[in-house]
Amino acid sequence: MRLSVAETPVDARNRLxxxxxxxxxxxxxxxxxxxxxxxEVNELIGVGMMGLVDAARRYQPSLGVPFEAFARxxxxxxMLDTLRGLDWAPRAVxxxxxxxxxxxxxxxxxxxxxxxxxxxxAQLRVSTDEYGRMLDQIRAVELASVRQLESDRGDGxxxxxxxxxxxxxxxHLERAELRGHLAGAIRELPDRERQILSLYYEQExxxxxxxxxxxVGESRVSQLRTQAVARLRTRLRETxxxxxxx
Numbered sequence: 222m223r224l225s226v227a228e229t230p231v232d233a234r235n236r237l238x239x240x241x242x243x244x245x246x247x248x249x250x251x252x253x254x255x256x257x258x259x260x261e262v263n264e265l266i267g268v269g270m271m272g273l274v275d276a277a278r279r280y281q282p283s284l285g286v287p288f289e290a291f292a293r294x295x296x297x298x299x300m301l302d303t304l305r306g307l308d309w310a311p312r313a314v315x316x317x318x319x320x321x322x323x324x325x326x327x328x329x330x331x332x333x334x335x336x337x338x339x340x341x342x343a344q345l346r347v348s349t350d351e352y353g354r355m356l357d358q359i360r361a362v363e364l365a366s367v368r369q370l371e372s373d374r375g376d377g378x379x380x381x382x383x384x385x386x387x388x389x390x391x392x393h394l395e396r397a398e399l400r401g402h403l404a405g406a407i408r409e410l411p412d413r414e415r416q417i418l419s420l421y422y423e424q425e426x427x428x429x430x431x432x433x434x435x436x437v438g439e440s441r442v443s444q445l446r447t448q449a450v451a452r453l454r455t456r457l458r459e460t461x462x463x464x465x466x467x
Contacts, residue, residue, distance in 0.1 A: 237277040238270075241292055245269040248296050252304075265300050272299030318359050318451070320345060326455040335411050335452060356444040359451070399457070406456035414449035417442060 249265035328336035342352035
C-alpha cells in the first residue's frame, strides 16, 4: 500500500503552471492579432510562460483572488514588456505624423477653428487623396501601438493613443488632469469626428459599423478617426506647453 504524499509548495506551483498553459496561448493569440506580422505568436507564448511561472511563484491563495485573474495580468504584462522594446513606427511615418500634427496646429492657430481636410492637405502641399493615404499609414502604426494594447479601448484608450510618445506629458501632468484636458479638446472637434470617437470608444462599434451609421465607407471612417486623434494630440501638446510655461 502506497502512502499519499502531501503536495509541496513546489508541486502546487508546477500544477498551477501546467493547468494554465492554455491561458497563455489564448492571450498570445489575442495580442498577436493587434501587432505587426513580424511578431510571432511563439515569441509571445515564450514570454507569457515566464509571466505564468512568475505568477505561480507569487500567488497567495489566502488572499482569495482566483489564480487565473491573478495570472492573467502577469502574463499580459510580460508580453507588453517585450513589445515595448520594439520600434513600431518607421522613421518616415513618425515624421509624417509630426508633419500632420504641425499642419493642424498651424491652421488651427491661423483660422481660429478646426481646419478641414482640404485645408490640411494644402498646408502639407499634397492632394486630398495623398493626405488620405498619409492618414492610413499613420493609422496602421497606431494600431500597433502598445498603448492601444494596454488600454484596449475605454476613455483611457483614447487618452493613450492621443499622446505623442515624444512629448512625455505624463512627466508633467497627472493623468486625471490630462484626461480633463482631453475632454475639453474633444468638445472642440468637428461634430462628425466627435461622433466617430464616441461610437468607437464609448459604444465600441467597429469602423464598418460606424460607417453604416454616418453613411461613409470604413476606410473613410478610419481616416477621420486618425485625423481626430491628430487634432487631440496637437491640442494636448499645446496644453502641455502652456503648463510648462506657466
